[in-house]
Amino acid sequence: MPETTNFLILGLTVSLGTLGLYVFSLYWRFINVRRDRATLASLIEE
Amino acid sequence: MSIVNEIGGVDAAISASGVQSRSGGVGLRILQVLTILSVLGLGLVLYMALAFAGTDAEQGNVQRIFYFHVASFSGAAVAFLTTVFAGIAYLRTRRAKWDSLALAGVEVGTMLSIITLATGSIWARPIWNTWWTWDPRLTSAAIMVLTYLAYLMLRSGIENPDKRRAFASVYGIFAFATVVFTFVIIRIRPDTIHPTVIGPSATNAQGGFEMAANMGATLGVASIVFCCVLVPTLMWWRIRLENQQESIRQMREASLSA
Numbered sequence: 001m002p003e004t005t006n007f008l009i010l011g012l013t014v015s016l017g018t019l020g021l022y023v024f025s026l027y028w029r030f031i032n033v034r035r036d037r038a039t040l041a042s043l044i045e046e
Numbered sequence: 047m048s049i050v051n052e053i054g055g056v057d058a059a060i061s062a063s064g065v066q067s068r069s070g071g072v073g074l075r076i077l078q079v080l081t082i083l084s085v086l087g088l089g090l091v092l093y094m095a096l097a098f099a100g101t102d103a104e105q106g107n108v109q110r111i112f113y114f115h116v117a118s119f120s121g122a123a124v125a126f127l128t129t130v131f132a133g134i135a136y137l138r139t140r141r142a143k144w145d146s147l148a149l150a151g152v153e154v155g156t157m158l159s160i161i162t163l164a165t166g167s168i169w170a171r172p173i174w175n176t177w178w179t180w181d182p183r184l185t186s187a188a189i190m191v192l193t194y195l196a197y198l199m200l201r202s203g204i205e206n207p208d209k210r211r212a213f214a215s216v217y218g219i220f221a222f223a224t225v226v227f228t229f230v231i232i233r234i235r236p237d238t239i240h241p242t243v244i245g246p247s248a249t250n251a252q253g254g255f256e257m258a259a260n261m262g263a264t265l266g267v268a269s270i271v272f273c274c275v276l277v278p279t280l281m282w283w284r285i286r287l288e289n290q291q292e293s294i295r296q297m298r299e300a301s302l303s304a
Contacts (some may be wrong), residue, residue, distance in 0.1 A: 001103055001104075001106045002104075002105065002106045002172065003106060003108040004105065004106040004107050004109075004172045006171050007107075007108040007111070007168050007169070007171060008107040008108050008110050008111060008293065010168050011108070011111035011114065011115075011164075011165045011168040011169065012092075012111070012114070014161070014162070014164045014165065014168065015111075015114045015118070015161050015165055016088075018157060018160060018161050018164065019088075019161070020159070022154075022157045022280070023280075024262075025080035026280075026283050026284065026287060028048075028128070029287055030287055030290070033287065033290045033291055033294060036294050037290075037293075037294055037297070040294065040297050040301065041297075042296060043301070044297075044301050
C-alpha cells in the first residue's frame with residue numbers, strides 16, 4: 001500500500017480551510033453591515 | 047418561518063424601506079440549529095472518512111479525499127440547480143427575493159466547486175503523478191468554476207438593480223449547462239482518464255476502485271450532509287446577509303432623497 005497520508009492531510013486542510021474562509025468572509029461582511037448601519041444611523045440623526 | 051420567509055426579506059426591505067428583515071426570531075433559531083447540525087455533520091463525515099471507511103489497498107489514505115471531493119461537487123450542483131429555479135422564478139415574478147436566492151446559490155456553489163477542483167488536484171498528484179492534466183473532465187470542471195466566477199464579477203458590474211437581476215437570472219440558468227456537461231463528460235468521452243466510481247469507467251480510466259459497503263455508506267452520509275444540511279445553511283446565511291445589505295442601501299437612498 002503506498003504511503004499517501006501527506007496528500008490526505010493536504011486535501012483535508014484545503015477543503016476545511018476553504019470552507020472556513022468562506023464562513024469567515026460571511027462573518028466579516030455581517031460585521032461590516034452592522035458597522036455601516038450604525039454609521040448611517042448616526043449620520044441620519046445628525 | 048423558514049428559508050421561504052427569509053428570502054422574502056429583500057422584497058420587504060425594498061417595498062417598505064425596512065431596516066428589519068421580515069423573518070424574526072424563529073427563523074434565526076432554525077438557522078442556528080442548522081448551523082450546529084452542519085458542524086456536527088462535517089464532524090461525522092470526517093470521522094467516517096478517516097475511521098469508518100476502509101483504506102484502499104492500491105491508493106492508500108489519499109483515497110479518503112474522495113468523500114469530500116464527490117460530496118462537494120454534489121453540494122455545488124444542488125446550489126447551482128437552486129440558482130436555475132430561482133432565476134426562472136425571478137424572470138416570472140420580478141421579485142428581488144429570487145435573485146437573492148440565486149446569488150446565494152452561485153456563491154456557495156462556486157466555493158464548493160473550488161474545493162472539488164483542489165481536492166481532485168491533490169488526489170491526482172500521487173495517483174496520476176501530476177497536479178493537473180487537460181483531461182476532458184478536469185477541463186470542463188475548470189470551465190464550470192470560471193463560468194460561475196464570471197457570474198459574480200459581471201453582476202457586480204451592473205449598477206441598475208433590475209437589469210442586474212434580469213441579467214443574472216438568465217446567466218444563472220444558462221450557466222447550469224456547464225454543470226450538466228461536467229457530470230456527463232466522463233460518461234460520453236472514451237478518452238478520459240478520470241474514473242467513474244459509480245457506474246462503468248472508460249477503459250483507460252486511472253485511479254478507480256471498487257467501493258465496499260462502508261465506503262458507500264460514507265459517501266452517502268457525506269453527500270447528504272453537504273447537499274441537505276451544509277448548502278442550505280450557508281445559502282440561508284448568505285440570503286440573510288443580502289437582506290441586511292439591501293436594507294442599508296434602502297436607508298442610504300432614503301436619507302439622500304430626504
